[in-house]
Amino acid sequence: MPTLKTGGRFKSAVCAGEIMVVAASGDDVELTCGGVAMVEAGTDALAGGEVHPDHAVGIAMGKRYITADETLEVLCVKAGDGSLAVKGDLLLQKDTKQLPKTD
Amino acid sequence: MNVMMLLEMASGAFPDRPAFTDGERGLTYTYSELFEAARSRAGSIQAQGASRMAKLDVSNLGTPLGLFASAWAGVPYVPLNYRLTNEEIEALLKRVTPAYLVTSSDRVDAFGALDDVHAVATDSFLDAQQNQSPIDGEWGMDPEEVAVLLFTSGTTGEPKAAVLRHKHLVSYILSSVEFASAPEEDASLVCVPPYHIAGIAAIMSSVYSGRHVIQLPNFSAEAWIELARQHNVTTAFVVPTMLARIVETLEAQGATTADMPHLNSLAYGGGKMPLSVIEKAMRLFPHTDFSNAYGLTETSSTICVLGPDAHREAIASTTESGRRRLVSVGQALPGVEIEIRDDEGKVLGAGERGEIYVRGEQVSGEYEGKGSVVDAEGWFPTRDAGSMDEEGYLFLEGRADDVIVRGGENLSPGEIEDVLLTHPAVADAAVVGVPDEQWGEAVAAAVVTKSGATIDMQALKDLVKDQLRSSRVPAHMAIWDELPYNETGKLLRRVVKASFIEGL
Numbered sequence: 315m316p317t318l319k320t321g322g323r324f325k326s327a328v329c330a331g332e333i334m335v336v337a338a339s340g341d342d343v344e345l346t347c348g349g350v351a352m353v354e355a356g357t358d359a360l361a362g363g364e365v366h367p368d369h370a371v372g373i374a375m376g377k378r379y380i381t382a383d384e385t386l387e388v389l390c391v392k393a394g395d396g397s398l399a400v401k402g403d404l405l406l407q408k409d410t411k412q413l414p415k416t417d
Numbered sequence: 418m419n420v421m422m423l424l425e426m427a428s429g430a431f432p433d434r435p436a437f438t439d440g441e442r443g444l445t446y447t448y449s450e451l452f453e454a455a456r457s458r459a460g461s462i463q464a465q466g467a468s469r470m471a472k473l474d475v476s477n478l479g480t481p482l483g484l485f486a487s488a489w490a491g492v493p494y495v496p497l498n499y500r501l502t503n504e505e506i507e508a509l510l511k512r513v514t515p516a517y518l519v520t521s522s523d524r525v526d527a528f529g530a531l532d533d534v535h536a537v538a539t540d541s542f543l544d545a546q547q548n549q550s551p552i553d554g555e556w557g558m559d560p561e562e563v564a565v566l567l568f569t570s571g572t573t574g575e576p577k578a579a580v581l582r583h584k585h586l587v588s589y590i591l592s593s594v595e596f597a598s599a600p601e602e603d604a605s606l607v608c609v610p611p612y613h614i615a616g617i618a619a620i621m622s623s624v625y626s627g628r629h630v631i632q633l634p635n636f637s638a639e640a641w642i643e644l645a646r647q648h649n650v651t652t653a654f655v656v657p658t659m660l661a662r663i664v665e666t667l668e669a670q671g672a673t674t675a676d677m678p679h680l681n682s683l684a685y686g687g688g689k690m691p692l693s694v695i696e697k698a699m700r701l702f703p704h705t706d707f708s709n710a711y712g713l714t715e716t717s718s719t720i721c722v723l724g725p726d727a728h729r730e731a732i733a734s735t736t737e738s739g740r741r742r743l744v745s746v747g748q749a750l751p752g753v754e755i756e757i758r759d760d761e762g763k764v765l766g767a768g769e770r771g772e773i774y775v776r777g778e779q780v781s782g783e784y785e786g787k788g789s790v791v792d793a794e795g796w797f798p799t800r801d802a803g804s805m806d807e808e809g810y811l812f813l814e815g816r817a818d819d820v821i822v823r824g825g826e827n828l829s830p831g832e833i834e835d836v837l838l839t840h841p842a843v844a845d846a847a848v849v850g851v852p853d854e855q856w857g858e859a860v861a862a863a864v865v866t867k868s869g870a871t872i873d874m875q876a877l878k879d880l881v882k883d884q885l886r887s888s889r890v891p892a893h894m895a896i897w898d899e900l901p902y903n904e905t906g907k908l909l910r911r912v913v914k915a916s917f918i919e920g921l
Contacts, residue, residue, distance in 0.1 A: 320584070321558050321559065321584065323422075334418065334422065334558075336591065355555075355558075356555070375426055375596065375597070376426060376430075376596020376597055389591065391422060391426055392426075392429065410595055413593050413594075413722065413724075414682065414706065414708035414722055414724040415626075415684060416593070416622075416654065416684040416719045416722055417618040417619045417654050417684065417719060
């Protein structure tokens with residue numbers, strides 16, 4: 315998997331999910347969705363593969379996901395059935411504070 | 418990272434929701450229509466080999482379409498102030514060639530004749546039949562690409578073009594707006610100029626939250642009130658002078674409440690809000706949440722917000738310091754840091770006045786051809802003067818350049834104006850520094866009298882002396898019919914200053 319850089323866009327190999335990297339430490343890490351490494355968004359569809367049952371909570375559009383050590387944060391830009399993980403540890407959904415509408 | 422991604426998500430999640438309504442043309446784009454239109458107009462921009470897209474027209478469907486089509490085509494979007502003179506516009510256009518210019522039909526010939534300017538009328542840009550070569554492929558995801566070039570209002574000298582990259586604008590939206598958070602029936606009334614950062618921010622945050630935007634191209638209080646009622650508008654943003662006119666108009670109509678039961682949220686910003694206006698507005702809109710937003714072009718819009726709860730607490734407060742919060746611009750947004758520094762760059766404590774510095778991912782602080790003014794640690798000097806209280810509420814004190822240096826002492830015009838405004842006969846006040854042989858600079862004050870009232874100059878001077886100290890007492894005073902403001906409600910201090918200097 316290519317390096318996760320801020321602004322980079324990746325898609326799941328096993329579901330419809332897509333993410334954009336919001337913040338990354340620059341270290342080489344493998345981000346999985348549904349238990350399988352994600353691929354760059356422009357890549358052609360991959361054959362076969364299924365969402366692993368331990369990685370099947372899903373991701374929701376517009377939600378942000380973060381590793382426990384906060385070194386990687388991504389935004390879900392397309393919903394999918396697979397969950398995100400690094401080294402088998404599921405990313406956590408980041409709570410965002412609702413702000414007053416200003417514009 | 419690209420602002421097009423915001424529209425792609427909205428179009429994917431709620432394709433058939435109305436996105437923008439252009440009342441003048443009686444046209445509405447749904448989110449999927451706007452997305453597809455952006456694809457085809459990106460093709461039109463690319464086909465002309467343009468390196469920038471400029472827009473010179475009032476708010477209309479071409480405004481969001483221009484922003485997103487430019488982003489897809491990978492060229493900066495440059496909204497221009499259509500109120501400038503033809504000479505001024507020509508000078509700006511020459512700085513952004515080769516340009517694809519979308520403008521009102523009466524200006525196509527004149528500006529289209531310039532070298533490297535391909536001009537099309539707004540109606541042609543909106544006509545699907547005339548834009549049938551959609552762009553091939555996706556937009557770029559390089560966060561460093563430039564999304565918007567915005568000419569700052571340029572109160573002095575040649576206008577500077579602020580550079581806003583995709584990373585700044587997307588960071589701002591992601592940190593301040595929850596995706597799809599607007600209920601389907603939400604409608605936002607947008608009346609800020611399309612060439613102002615608030616106009617750009619309004620497009621992006623409405624799209625990301627899934628709100629329906631009603632565009633009001635030429636503000637009048639009557640039209641605003643009518644549209645707000647007609648479309649059951651739920652949210653709106655106004656500059657202080659607009660809110661003042663809305664309040665006046667409602668009062669002249671004899672209204673005790675605004676009769677806009679759907680209006681949940683009314684935000685304001687862009688200039689200093691007089692205490693009397695916001696107090697009246699809160700009475701006229703008793704069920705509306707008020708928010709005060711402070712931001713700059715260079716910071717991708719809002720960096721500080723005084724929210725609805727803070728408004729209610731302040732107005733109900735029985736202490737002077739509690740009520741003073743109502744004229745604060747609130748606390749920093751998440752991800753935004755603010756410091757107050759003195760002339761030597763030393764960070765000041767609570768309550769001390771200095772220059773406002775800001776840091777955060779949405780902060781650009783870069784100008785085309787001039788580079789970045791952000792320091793090595795990422796801090797941007799706003800040139801705004803202010804202070805922060807113990808809880809991080811920020812108070813603006815005017816521009817740092819407006820500070821009056823009298824006999825080596827730094828005087829804040831805002832502080833003196835605030836005192837003058839407490840006098841019952843004073844409707845408005847502007848304080849500036851004018852050259853003075855003895856002191857270097859002297860304090861000059863222009864005041865506007867409330868209708869029917871008379872002003873005793875000596876009483877005003879005594880008031881300043883009692884509340885502050887003798888060095889703050891205006892040496893020159895004049896009564897004006899009204900003070901000069903620009904269209905976003907910023908006091909044009911240089912005009913006041915020039916007038917005093919002329920009379921010395």
